[in-house]
Amino acid sequence: MTKEDVSEPVEGDTALCSGVGLSHQRPVIYPVASAPIPSDCEFSFFDPSEPQCKEVLEDPSTTVPELFAVLRQWVPQVQKNIDVIGNEILKRGCGVNDRDGLTDMSLLHYCCKAGAPGIGDADRAAGFAWQLLALGADPNLRSRWTNMKALHYAAYFDVPQLIRVVLQTATPGEVDATCSDFDFGTALHIASSNLCTSAVKCLLELGANPAFKNEKGQCPADVVPDPLDMPLEMADAAVLAKELCTLLREALPRPTSPTPLSLQHNTPPALSEKARVQLSNMGLRLGDRVMIAGQKVGTLRFCGSTDFSTGLWAGVELDKPDGKNDGSVAGVQYFICRFRYGIFAPLSKITKPLERLKPGTMRTSTPVRPPRKKDLSRVTPKINTGKAQVNFQTVAFHWCGLVTRRTITRDRLFFNEKSKNKIYTSLFFLFIILNIMKIGGS
Numbered sequence: 001m002t003k004e005d006v007s008e009p010v011e012g013d014t015a016l017c018s019g020v021g022l023s024h025q026r027p028v029i030y031p032v033a034s035a036p037i038p039s040d041c042e043f044s045f046f047d048p049s050e051p052q053c054k055e056v057l058e059d060p061s062t063t064v065p066e067l068f069a070v071l072r073q074w075v076p077q078v079q080k081n082i083d084v085i086g087n088e089i090l091k092r093g094c095g096v097n098d099r100d101g102l103t104d105m106s107l108l109h110y111c112c113k114a115g116a117p118g119i120g121d122a123d124r125a126a127g128f129a130w131q132l133l134a135l136g137a138d139p140n141l142r143s144r145w146t147n148m149k150a151l152h153y154a155a156y157f158d159v160p161q162l163i164r165v166v167l168q169t170a171t172p173g174e175v176d177a178t179c180s181d182f183d184f185g186t187a188l189h190i191a192s193s194n195l196c197t198s199a200v201k202c203l204l205e206l207g208a209n210p211a212f213k214n215e216k217g218q219c220p221a222d223v224v225p226d227p228l229d230m231p232l233e234m235a236d237a238a239v240l241a242k243e244l245c246t247l248l249r250e251a252l253p254r255p256t257s258p259t260p261l262s263l264q265h266n267t268p269p270a271l272s273e274k275a276r277v278q279l280s281n282m283g284l285r286l287g288d289r290v291m292i293a294g295q296k297v298g299t300l301r302f303c304g305s306t307d308f309s310t311g312l313w314a315g316v317e318l319d320k321p322d323g324k325n326d327g328s329v330a331g332v333q334y335f336i337c338r339f340r341y342g343i344f345a346p347l348s349k350i351t352k353p354l355e356r357l358k359p360g361t362m363r364t365s366t367p368v369r370p371p372r373k374k375d376l377s378r379v380t381p382k383i384n385t386g387k388a389q390v391n392f393q394t395v396a397f398h399w400c401g402l403v404t405r406r407t408i409t410r411d412r413l414f415f416n417e418k419s420k421n422k423i424y425t426s427l428f429f430l431f432i433i434l435n436i437m438k439i440g441g442s
Contacts, residue, residue, distance in 0.1 A: 028098040033065035035073060046070045047077040048084055057088055064092050068100040071110045079120035082111055083128040096137040104144045108137045112150045112166070115159035117198075126161040139166050140174070147180045155187035155203065158196035163187070167206055175208045184330055185214035185223065192220040192248060195240050200247065210251040215308040217325040217344060221248035252339070275303045275312055278347060290314070291353045292345045296322055301335035303347060308332075312347040 037044065038052035047053050056062055057070075067089045070078060078085065086107050090096070099106050111129045115122035129150075133139070139150050146152075151174065154162035167175055178184045182193070188208040191199035200220075204210065211219050224245045227238035271279070271286070279285055290300045292314075302315030308329045315327060315335045323343035327335040335342070 027095060029104070030065045030068060030094075030098065030101050032102045033063065033069050035069040036062055036066045045073050045075045045077060048081045049077070057085065060092075062088075064089055064094045064098075065101065067092070068102075072100070072103065074119065076119055079114040079116070080124065082114035082120065082125050083131075086111065086128055086132075090135075096132050096135045097141060099143075106137065106141055108132050108139065108141070108150045109143060109148075109153055112153035112159060112162045113157050115154070115162050116157035117159075122159050122161045125159070126165050129162055129165045133165070133169050139170055140177075149177060149179070151175070151177065151187050152179050152182075152190055155191040155196065155199045156194060158191065158194070158199045160198045160202035163199060163202050163206070175203065175206055176212055178214075178330075183214040183216050183218070185218070186212050186220070188212070188220045189214055189218075189223050192244065193223040193225070195225065195237060195244060197240065197244055197247075200244060204247075204251055210248050211253060213325055213329050213331065215330045217308075217329045217342075219248075219252070219325075221245050221252070222324065224248065272304050275305075275347075278312060279303055282347075282350070283352065284350070289353050290316060290350050292316060292343065293349045294351070296320075296343065297353055298341075298343075300350070301327065301337065301342075302344075304334075306332075306334065306344070308344075313344050314347045314350045315342065315344050316350070317341055318343060 035046055036056050037046060038056055041047075041050065041052050043050075046057075048057055057067075067085060070085055071082070071089075089107065094107070096108070097106055100110075103109075108129060111125050111132060114120040114128075115125035129137075142149050148156070149166075151163065151166045151170070154160075154166060176186045176188075178186055179190065182190050185193075186208065188200065188203045188210065189212075190196075191203060210221070213219055214223075225237075225241050227241045230238045230241070284290065284300060286300055286303065288300050289297065291297050296316070296318055298316040298318035300314060301317050302313075304312065306313050306329065316323075317327070317335070317337040318341050321338070321340040323337075323340050325342045325344075326339045327333060327337045327342040329344065334344075
């Protein structure tokens with residue numbers, strides 16, 4: 001992850017130096033002032049073409065802080081005259097790297113804004129930028145409030161002319177300088193998020209990396225606003241967003257093979273003791289199948305601390321291309337997988353995938369007992385008729401008991417004469433059956 005060295009605040013009062021635009025040994029931060037609008041001016045903004053405003057602009061008593069206040073006015077009358085107003089600031093002894101106390105911006109920063117389409121004049125702004133760079137303006141200075149360089153301002157306001165000027169004097173690799181206010185994304189991220197097509201094409205032409213990931217794991221194509229989220233009145237912007245996303249996707253480097261062999265035998269990274277203990281408590285290890293927040297399923301490839309956030313994070317290679325990266329975030333590679341198959345999540349959101357039952361099976365809380373076998377060793381002797389064996393003793397007793405039980409129930413336990421006859425008849429038949437069995441047994 002690229003981290004910027006933000007310059008320390010410099011205290012100072014209004015300082016004048018001999019010579020136009022000479023750099024101070026210590027850059028000056030000018031105090032805040034209001035724009036000097038003439039009292040008889042019919043407009044609330046400064047217009048150098050108006051006689052009253054022009055007189056104020058050329059008046060030596062007009063201070064540098066007041067002229068910086070004029071530059072802050074976001075109107076065409078001011079921005080199209082960036083070179084006129086800027087030169088008046090330099091004549092008053094302002095150094096090329098001195099800053100406005102309110103915005104912490106230098107003249108080069110203001111110059112990169114002044115070429116914005118519909119507001120300023122890109123060619124005039126580019127000419128003044130060359131003048132400032134020749135006088136020693138530092139293109140790597142950052143505003144402490146936005147952490148943006150001149151390149152970032154030119155990309156944000158879609159001014160390719162200024163992008164070319166700034167990068168021609170920059171060191172190699174500066175085209176991918178990051179900005180913390182945009183999730184440590186590059187100028188290409190900034191231009192993409194603002195639908196600045198001209199700036200995107202210029203940056204790609206000058207070598208910007210379309211696969212660079214910000215701290216959220218997003219490449220420039222990922223930060224383009226989603227056309228589906230735009231209302232109907234922004235139909236033109238939706239079309240532009242779709243075209244810009246296609247342009248950035250096509251600029252991404254293509255792998256030489258769909259599934260490199262090196263990815264199939266990926267050596268797991270070393271685990272820290274804290275990560276190892278946490279995984280052990282969760283019953284997990286690298287290479288296990290996991291689920292993220294109960295939704296996305298994949299293979300656990302990484303667990304540990306990262307540069308993009310605090311705490312323990314899990315890196316997962318998804319089964320489908322629903323991720324955000326290839327296992328890297330902001331230039332740091334934590335594990336290797338195909339593009340958009342990688343995703344990072346806090347370890348607390350990682351669980352084992354739900355077990356699915358096979359069709360036709362059911363879980364039971366108690367085991368199914370096997371059927372009990374009947375013990376037939378104690379069955380009494382039976383009459384063999386040659387066709388079927390019948391236990392007459394069992395049948396007789398069952399029939400007699402049935403007759404007796406029905407009689408008692410129907411007569412409500414009152415043994416009247418009729419009840420007694422039925423019982424006696426049952427006992428008589430029982431006696432006959434027992435004798436038949438005795439004869440048959442002998």
